[in-house]
Amino acid sequence: MTARVLTGTGRAKARRAADGTAAEGAARAGLTARGVIYLLVGVLALQIAFGTGNREADRSGALEELADKPFGSVLLWALGIGLVGMALWRLSEAVFGAVGPDGRKAKKRLASTARCVFYAFVAYSVLAFAASPGNGSGGSSDQQSRDVTARVMEAPAGRWLVGLVGVGIVVAGLVMGVQAARRSYRKKLKTGELAPWSRRLVDVTGIAGGVARGLVFAVAGAFAVRAAVDYQPDRAKGLDDTLRSFADTPLGPWLLVLVAAGLVLFGVFSFCLARWRRV
Numbered sequence: 001m002t003a004r005v006l007t008g009t010g011r012a013k014a015r016r017a018a019d020g021t022a023a024e025g026a027a028r029a030g031l032t033a034r035g036v037i038y039l040l041v042g043v044l045a046l047q048i049a050f051g052t053g054n055r056e057a058d059r060s061g062a063l064e065e066l067a068d069k070p071f072g073s074v075l076l077w078a079l080g081i082g083l084v085g086m087a088l089w090r091l092s093e094a095v096f097g098a099v100g101p102d103g104r105k106a107k108k109r110l111a112s113t114a115r116c117v118f119y120a121f122v123a124y125s126v127l128a129f130a131a132s133p134g135n136g137s138g139g140s141s142d143q144q145s146r147d148v149t150a151r152v153m154e155a156p157a158g159r160w161l162v163g164l165v166g167v168g169i170v171v172a173g174l175v176m177g178v179q180a181a182r183r184s185y186r187k188k189l190k191t192g193e194l195a196p197w198s199r200r201l202v203d204v205t206g207i208a209g210g211v212a213r214g215l216v217f218a219v220a221g222a223f224a225v226r227a228a229v230d231y232q233p234d235r236a237k238g239l240d241d242t243l244r245s246f247a248d249t250p251l252g253p254w255l256l257v258l259v260a261a262g263l264v265l266f267g268v269f270s271f272c273l274a275r276w277r278r279v
Helices: 002-049 059-067 072-096 106-131 141-154 158-181 184-188 196-230 239-246 253-276
Strands: none
Touching (some): 002 072, 002 253, 059 106, 141 196, 141 239, 184 196, 196 239, 196 253, 239 253
16 A cells, blocks of 8 residues: 555656756747747847838737748758747746746636647747748738727727737836836746856846837837727837837937837847746
8 A cells, every 4th residue: 555655656756856947948849930930020120220121010020030041941940849838838927837936827727728828829820830931921011010009999998908918018118127127037047057157148138138128018019009099000000110209209210220129139038038047
């Protein structure tokens, strides 16, 4: 009887260890894939700022850029599989709880569920593009934003819904920026494995990249609010148009350069998380 209990306990521990290893692998693959996308979008935005870009600075442009590289098809499939890993990792957090003392709270589980749905959609779009590159990646982010906004506004109270979603995106962007500036990401790092140089790398990329990412989200949300207030779906902007709008400010293309460089740094920061984040 005792032997059976010990055997069962050993099997349960082995299963939990295997599940933990699988979740960690999925998380690190997903963070790496996210880093690739942000890195490519940032590079495309830099090209636009300097007048040399001919692709949109969004996910569709990033996939097209990747498809043109040597072994592009292989890279696209690897990217899609990595994003599937990201979705599965977030799903495991929603079901079993995330790392940290408050990881099992309802708020954390709900956030993980939303991230799971988002990355599942992104993974599907990437894999669909990898399977049939000639059919495109489902359209630009700008057109998708306008189409979705127009459809929602046609529904009862749709205008209010668009406005509330826009406000939510603005708040999310501001929170991202503030958390990055406060270096909140340090709570989730394996700090004992960080050498002085790697700590500096994480801080530079985490702060600059996180603030730039938060700013992009906040501005995109502001455009959605404006579309709702003016009752004009065309005023909603996707990632590409949002980035291009920075070049229309009094600072000209230099603000776009700073934001684009920040997105590149956020891509590098994602690689750092893939290496040193606790999962």
